[in-house]
Amino acid sequence: MLKHSKSKHSKKIHSSIDSPRKRLFLFILGGWLLLILSNQVGEFSLYQGAFVATYAVGIASIILLTGYSGQLSLGHGALMAVGAYAGALTINSLQWHPVVALIMATLVAGLFGLLLGGAVARFSGPYLAGTTLALAIALPSLANQFPILGGEQGLAFDVGASPARFGDDFSPYKWFFWIATLAALIIIWFVANIAASRFGRTFRAMRDNPIAAQLCGVNVARQKVTAFAISSGVAGLSGGLLVMLITGVSPSVFPLSLSLLLLSGAVVTGLYNLKGVILGGLVLVAIPEIAESLVTRIGGSENVANSLPGFLVSALLILAVMFTPNGPEHIFKRKH
Amino acid sequence: MTQFFTAVLTSLSSGAIYALMSIALVLVWRSTRVVNFAQAGQAVLTTYIGYEVIQRTGSYWIALVAAIIGGAIIGAFIDRFFMRPIFKRVTSGPIVLIAPVVATLGLLGIIEAVIGVVWGLNNQSIEPPVSNAGFNVNGTVIAFSLFNAFVLGTVAIAMILLTLLFQKTNIGLALRASAYSPEISKLSGIRVDAVRTLGWAISGAAGGLAGMLYVPSTYLFPNAMDVLLVFGFIAAVIGGLESMVGAVVGAMVLGCAINFVATYISTALVFPTAFVVLILVLLVRPSGLFAGKKGRSA
Numbered sequence: 133m134l135k136h137s138k139s140k141h142s143k144k145i146h147s148s149i150d151s152p153r154k155r156l157f158l159f160i161l162g163g164w165l166l167l168i169l170s171n172q173v174g175e176f177s178l179y180q181g182a183f184v185a186t187y188a189v190g191i192a193s194i195i196l197l198t199g200y201s202g203q204l205s206l207g208h209g210a211l212m213a214v215g216a217y218a219g220a221l222t223i224n225s226l227q228w229h230p231v232v233a234l235i236m237a238t239l240v241a242g243l244f245g246l247l248l249g250g251a252v253a254r255f256s257g258p259y260l261a262g263t264t265l266a267l268a269i270a271l272p273s274l275a276n277q278f279p280i281l282g283g284e285q286g287l288a289f290d291v292g293a294s295p296a297r298f299g300d301d302f303s304p305y306k307w308f309f310w311i312a313t314l315a316a317l318i319i320i321w322f323v324a325n326i327a328a329s330r331f332g333r334t335f336r337a338m339r340d341n342p343i344a345a346q347l348c349g350v351n352v353a354r355q356k357v358t359a360f361a362i363s364s365g366v367a368g369l370s371g372g373l374l375v376m377l378i379t380g381v382s383p384s385v386f387p388l389s390l391s392l393l394l395l396s397g398a399v400v401t402g403l404y405n406l407k408g409v410i411l412g413g414l415v416l417v418a419i420p421e422i423a424e425s426l427v428t429r430i431g432g433s434e435n436v437a438n439s440l441p442g443f444l445v446s447a448l449l450i451l452a453v454m455f456t457p458n459g460p461e462h463i464f465k466r467k468h
Numbered sequence: 469m470t471q472f473f474t475a476v477l478t479s480l481s482s483g484a485i486y487a488l489m490s491i492a493l494v495l496v497w498r499s500t501r502v503v504n505f506a507q508a509g510q511a512v513l514t515t516y517i518g519y520e521v522i523q524r525t526g527s528y529w530i531a532l533v534a535a536i537i538g539g540a541i542i543g544a545f546i547d548r549f550f551m552r553p554i555f556k557r558v559t560s561g562p563i564v565l566i567a568p569v570v571a572t573l574g575l576l577g578i579i580e581a582v583i584g585v586v587w588g589l590n591n592q593s594i595e596p597p598v599s600n601a602g603f604n605v606n607g608t609v610i611a612f613s614l615f616n617a618f619v620l621g622t623v624a625i626a627m628i629l630l631t632l633l634f635q636k637t638n639i640g641l642a643l644r645a646s647a648y649s650p651e652i653s654k655l656s657g658i659r660v661d662a663v664r665t666l667g668w669a670i671s672g673a674a675g676g677l678a679g680m681l682y683v684p685s686t687y688l689f690p691n692a693m694d695v696l697l698v699f700g701f702i703a704a705v706i707g708g709l710e711s712m713v714g715a716v717v718g719a720m721v722l723g724c725a726i727n728f729v730a731t732y733i734s735t736a737l738v739f740p741t742a743f744v745v746l747i748l749v750l751l752v753r754p755s756g757l758f759a760g761k762k763g764r765s766a
Contacts, residue, residue, distance in 0.1 A: 204566050255750055258503050261569065262705040263746060269698055270743035276736050388694065392573055399570050403563060439584030439690075446577025453571050454557055 152325060159321045166313050170306055178309040179377070180417050185309075185316035186373040188413035190394045192323045192406065193366035198395070199403040200327055201359035202339025203253065207264030208367045209391035210271035215241035215368020216375040216385070217275065220287040225280075234315060234372045241368020242361050249360030254353055268391045272383040286382025289375040312373050319366055324406050326362065335359055396445050400452045419444050474610040475731040476724075481616035483723025484623035488678035489693075489700025490707065490715040491630070495671040497709050498647040499664045500555075502568040506546065507675050508697035509579030512690060514539035514672070515679030516587055519594055519688055528597035528680075535676040543672020547665045550575060583690040591687035600685065619681045626677060627716065630670075634712070643667055699726075702742050706749045708756025717757060721745065 170178060190212065197203050218240035222233040252263045275281040326332055334355050337345040346352050375381040397416045401408030423440035489507065496504040518535035522528060551568070558567040600615040634640035646653040646660040647667070654660050675693075682696055703722045707714025722745060729741040749757060 198566065202565065204569060251747060251751060255754060257565070258497070258709060259705055259750060259755065261503060262701050263743075263750065265698055266702050266739075266743040266746050269695070270739040273736065273739045277734075388698075392577075395570070395573070403566075435585050435588045438589055439581040442577050442584070443581035446574045446581065449574035449577070450571060453563070453567050453574065454554060 152328070155321065155324060155328075159317050163314065163317050166317075167310075170309050170313075175303055175305045178303075178305040182305070182308040182312035182373075182377055183417045184410065184413035185312035186370055186377060186413070187394070187397060187416045188316050188409040189319050189373060190367060190370035191397045191401070191409045191412040191416075192320050193363045193370060194394050194398040195403060195406055195409065196323050196326070196335075196366065197359055197363035199398065199405075200332060200339065201335035201356065201363075203356060203359065204257065204261045205264040205363070206261050206391055206395065207266075207268035207271075208363075208394055209386040209388065210264075210267045211241050211245060211364045211367035212371025212374060212390070213272050213275070213381075213383070213386040214244045214364075215371035216289070216381045217281055217287070218368065219372035220289045220375065220381045221280070223289060224287055230311070230376070234311070234369060234376075237372030238365045238369040241371065242365025244368075245364020246357065246361040248364070249357040253356035253360045264391075265388075268386075268388050272386045275383045282382065284382060284384070286380055286385070289372075289379055289381050308377055311376065315369060315373060319369060320406065320409060323362075323366065327406060331355075331358065393445065396449045400448050402456075415448070416445075419448075470605060470608060470610060471731060474612050475727050477610075477612040478616065478731075479724040479727040480720065481612070481620050481723075482727060483720040484620050485678055485682050485696065486699045486703045486723055487716045487719035488623060488626065488674045488681070489696050490703035490719045491712055492671040492674040492678065493697075493700055493704045494707070494709060494712055494715045495667050495674070497704070499643070499667045500547075500551065500568070502551065502572060503701065504572050504671070505569065505697065506572040506575040506579065507671070507700070508691075508693040509576040509583075510539060510542050510546065510672050511675035511679040511696070512688075512693040513542060513579055513583060514676035515594075515683050515688060515692070516583060518676070518680050519587075519592055519683075522594060528595070531594075532677075532680050535680045536673045537676075539672040539674070539676025539679075540669040541672070543675070544665050544669040546575065546672075547668035551668075552661070580690040587690075589689060591689050593687055594680070594684045596684035615684065622677070622681060626674070630674075630712070633670075639663075639666070643670075699742060702746050705756055706746060708753075708758040710756075711758040714756060714758025721749075 166181075170181075173181075190208065193211075194205070194208055197205055197208075215237035219233040219237035222228050222236040223230060228236075248267070252260060255263060275286075276283050281287065327335075334345070334350050337348065338350060338352050338355055342352050371386070375385060378385065393416060397412035398408075400415055401412035420441045423444055424437070427437040427440060489511070492507050492511075493504060496502055496507070514535045517538040518531035521531040521534045525531070551571070554567065554571050558564060596615040596618075598614045598618050600613045602609040602611050602613050604610075632640075634644060642653070642658045642663045643666065645656070646658055646663045650660050653663075678696065678700075679693060683692060686692070699722060700719070703718035704715050705718070706721060707716070707718030722742060725741050725745045726738050729737050
């Protein structure tokens with residue numbers, strides 16, 4: 133069983149991502165294309181593109197934890213909140229550069245994930261799901277308790293104007309897009325490398341059969357914490373990017389539904405394959421737009437307009453589980 | 469001193485509602501290994517049914533019965549026409565472990581969206597059948613009302629009925645047997661699939677009752693039961709997910725912790741308290757307080 137699924141997965145990895153050098157080249161090429169693209173499209177598209185990149189980072193963190201290492205987290209919104217608040221404090225209190233703030237968001241959330249993972253990663257299945265679910269509702273509400281975190285109003289998160297050398301007509305949206313996209317490219321490249329490395333193989337072995345993995349000398353407890361910490365760090369960066377785009381951080385930015393939305397994005401585009409993350413981000417950004425245009429075209433009431441996005445995401449989630457349980461690409465290569 | 473007794477009483481009354489939700493989750497988990505996140509949707513949908521019945525007939529009692537029966541029907545329906553096809557379809561690959569969770573989360577979203585379309589997102593309210601004003605003890609009004617007492621009594625009756633059902637009847641034996649070991653139950657002639665659907669129906673009824681007891685103290689809106697789901701789930705995890713006694717004990721522990729913190733420290737700390745209690749219990753006993761012997765591996 134284990135041998136079978138492992139060989140199947142390793143084959144997939146080798147066919148999709150050949151060598152680290154080729155992967156790096158692809159990412160640089162992708163970045164360059166996006167750079168050209170950013171000069172061609174309008175302000176609003178740039179802003180939405182930045183959201184796509186942000187969600188893609190969040191989805192990558194879920195894929196790393198749930199898809200690769202088999203730990204179901206329902207509380208990534210809380211980890212994003214940790215990163216977002218860490219970033220906001222770095223900017224507001226220490227007056228450091230926004231890029232440093234985003235790095236701080238990643239590191240602090242990663243550290244938080246390390247501590248939390250040390251406590252919770254040994255819980256199995258539903259116990260971990262329950263704990264992370266409780267975290268998702270507990271942590272953002274805790275922000276109201278500390279005056280330094282700004283209570284319900286929250287904190288400003290201002291990355292400032294773009295550097296002067298980009299010229300005057302360099303809009304803030306383009307600046308957002310550049311930061312978010314660059315961060316997303318770096319982080320997805322990083323996660324892809326982890327997935328293809330010894331760590332990634334260990335994670336998958338541990339997911340498919342923890343006992344067999346332990347017999348092969350994998351320290352399952354430690355590897356689970358490692359996966360949790362890395363995933364938390366990536367989620368923290370995603371949180372930092374998210375509050376950069378909406379220029380402020382407050383508890384209401386991270387409702388329970390955000391955690392579930394990210395999980396939906398990951399499942400819809402294939403929980404076991406990093407290639408889906410951009411698609412996942414696109415889906416999450418596109419669905420409210422599609423819902424809105426549907427409502428204006430059909431002329432639904434206010435109730436329909438409010439409920440349609442949730443309905444579409446959920447319907448997509450159920451359809452994905454029923455028809456393409458292991459990712460959309462399996463539709464095309466079912467026979468082999 | 470009065471404050472202390474009030475806190476104990478309100479703890480019991482809110483713990484009772486968490487216990488219903490927690491039992492609803494445990495019933496489904498035991499028989500299908502599914503954490504039924506759609507339970508919040510089912511419960512809120514049945515409460516909306518109760519709300520409609522109240523609008524038509526004006527009687528809370530008819531609405532209560534309608535909600536319980538409606539909850540049972542919806543639960544059975546979801547198992548028969550939603551969960552069973554998904555289990556038949558998703559049988560291979562690593563997704564198997566989380567497919568049920570994801571499916572019920574999707575279902576939750578769909579139910580809440582449909583409710584939003586039909587009834588809107590505004591707060592509705594259900595009038596409590598008995599006074600919701602606090603009792604007057606020696607001139608001071610305490611936070612415990614006749615309605616809270618009614619909640620406590622109703623849940624106690626429901627628990628007794630459930631215990632009788634599970635311990636004294638053949639149906640209860642079939643429910644326990646097919647949860648403990650589906651294969652052997654099948655061999656001894658129990659129709660495991662039908663019994664599982666019955667389990668979902670009982671669970672749906674418990675959710676409906678929870679909704680009708682919970683909403684009169686607050687408002688009814690599509691996400692009204694989400695918090696209750698989270699608390700019910702935490703209570704079930706504290707209790708070990710397998711045992712109904714554990715679910716009730718977990719709910720009471722959680723109810724006490726939450727109400728005492730809300731009374732003596734701050735109401736803003738309710739959610740963090742729930743998280744801390746959960747973590748502390750799981751750190752001491754990683755599979756909950758009342759985790760049974762390993763009948764089958766999860």
